[in-house]
Amino acid sequence: MKFATKLIHSGQTIDPRTGALGMPIYQTSTFRQQSLDNFGKYDYARSDNPSREALEEAVAALEGGNRGFAFASGMAAISSTLLIFSPGDHLVVCDDVYGGAYRVLTQIFSRLGIQSTFVDATSVEAIEAAIRPETKGIYLETPSNPLIKVTDLRAVAAIARQRGIITMVDNTFMTPYLQRPLELGCDIVLYSGTKFLNGHSDVICGFAIVNDTDLGNRIRFIQNGFGAILGPQDSFLTMRGLKTLKIRMDQSQQNTIKIVEWLKQQKQVTKIHYPGLPEHPGYEIHKAQADGPGAVFSFELDTFENTKKLLEGSKLSAFAVSLGGVESIISYPAKMSHAAVPKEERERKGIKDTLVRLSVGLEDSDDMIADIAQALK
């Protein structure tokens, strides 16, 4: 079955009792039991809820995994997954990791005895060099946020596998439509489902997906024990959003390519970070592991004044946090997604005060370009 069809027909898409197209929203906390000896499949909705389960089965199928887990947010998915590690364990993490992940790693998990080393993950050698005897996990984002740096997932996964290290990939920017890390040898795929998967800027949710039964059981234990689950309404909405993932992504990506081409010709734009450009340093690697460059990119302007003008003057692109919605969203990494990263650390990483990130939506690309042009004027 091809991807577009899988989106419509993966998981439980028809209510077995009534034939309704779509699982009902089971807004319930508990389930009546028939027998003292054998509890039914469902007993308490934190453990299992049919609305959530339909979504979890769908995302697992899309990813080519055997188990998916839905969480209350992307950070809940990341934090719950990191709880499979123990005090004394060490992680190697890509250095321009999302600010929220940086914050939990350096301020929460560090207190629990899990230490992280941040490395430039465009270099497989740098990752390898950071591995210690107690390293249990490698945590990656590719393309990264906001500098759109690319990591060779096959190469890192091969190194990790040899040493029994778990590779985790936050695949939020790509979605399973464009990149499936499990197929490249990685062990856990993480998502902020809030972004492209749900795609309408109206739900907060997260996922973890695996293709290994033992690893699945470990995450399941944490999901149920910690309980940072996704509610039934939001599960339904995300399932609904997922149906149009491919056509949204196709359109957004097509629009992105046009906007990037146009920006290249603007004198105020000094640099564009987008893996669809042949001059991008990760172009070849990205092409080998993903089916498209995606719909998020960042670019640098010549002056701070122009940066401010663009951010405040965009009418169509909402100046806001988040990305991956039907609406275009323009954001300012230095003060938004990466505000949790200290200033000197941020500047060392290249997240300058003139860097702008654009997540391209479904508006007509002509309207988008006209909007950016008027804001820059």
Place this chain on the structure above:
Amino acid sequence: MKISTQAVQIGLEWDTRTGALSVPIYQVATFRHPGLGQSTGFDYSRSANPTRQSLEDGIARLDGAARGFAYASGMAAITSLMLLFKSGDHLVVTEDLYGGTCRLFDKILNQYGLTFTYVDTTDLQAVQDAITKNTKAVFMETLTNPLLKFADIPALSVLCKAHNLLLIADNTFLTPYLLRPLDLGADIAVYSASKYLSGHNDTIAGLITAKDPQLAEEVYYKQNGAGAILGPQDSWLVIRGMKTLGVRLDRQQENALKIALWLQKQPRVRKVYYPGLDEHTDKELMERDCRGFGAMVAFEVDQHSLVEQLLLKTRLISFAESLGGVETLMTFPEGQTHADIPPDVRARLGINNVLLRLSIGIEDIDDLIEDLSQAFEGDSK
């Protein structure tokens, strides 16, 4: 601004207090007044609700209308609209009308003294001949159901204006993305938003747009008076659905044409109805007026026994009523959507016991064709 951009923009500007990108769901019945004789613009949710209003403003913009109105269902929209007329009034109506509208007209509204004459609205002369001194409106479907005929709206508009009639266009099958009836001279557009506009087979809703502000005021009066409004949750879901209207329809149409062409090649298919096919009589007219041919395909098979086989053996394609969603659905008009049309009328229209209707979704085309293919092969008779 183009339609797909406008659709994405719906509700975006509403919540200036918080800047939220999505209009809030105002699950509220009433609103506190700032002072005696003062209103925030919202008093009671039947009259106006901010979530519903975002949807209503959105569809109005998409249709180029003075105002938009949201109802509890497509039928609630049409029923509320019919309250514009009074006992003794007469309407000329498209003959292969949706069964539910037909039932409303012939079995409910006729009891209140409204009369209806059914004609082929693609035949201008037939429409003209049906006009009487009591005629007040022409009610048409822009793309008819299930046989996908397309009428000349500008010509009908000229005729209606000459006789001082309202031209009402049910634009459910095309949506503003493909056709804007008000631009072509219709006075009112009607939608079952349960179909393409919401687009996910998960909401029941109706919408109306009116071109003229004074006519819109009358429509509002009936909406508020009869109160068949759309609730805030469903209003919000329709807005959400409309944001992907363009990308969904692009894909649905592309799939529909491919399926129509594939069906034409099947030995057991006698006839295929799809306006994007060269042999369809209204193709040229649609090319003039529309941005596409929609995503509904009807076809006749050689034997009734094959109807049941196809309906039950398809796996991806569900045997279900309704249409316009992301999932492909197949239905049997004679027994389902058009069961309320008298048998002799059905026979004359070509709605027979070998006719099937497909509402094409956004699945991958190869999978859809494979599914149909295995269903056709189901028996080797």
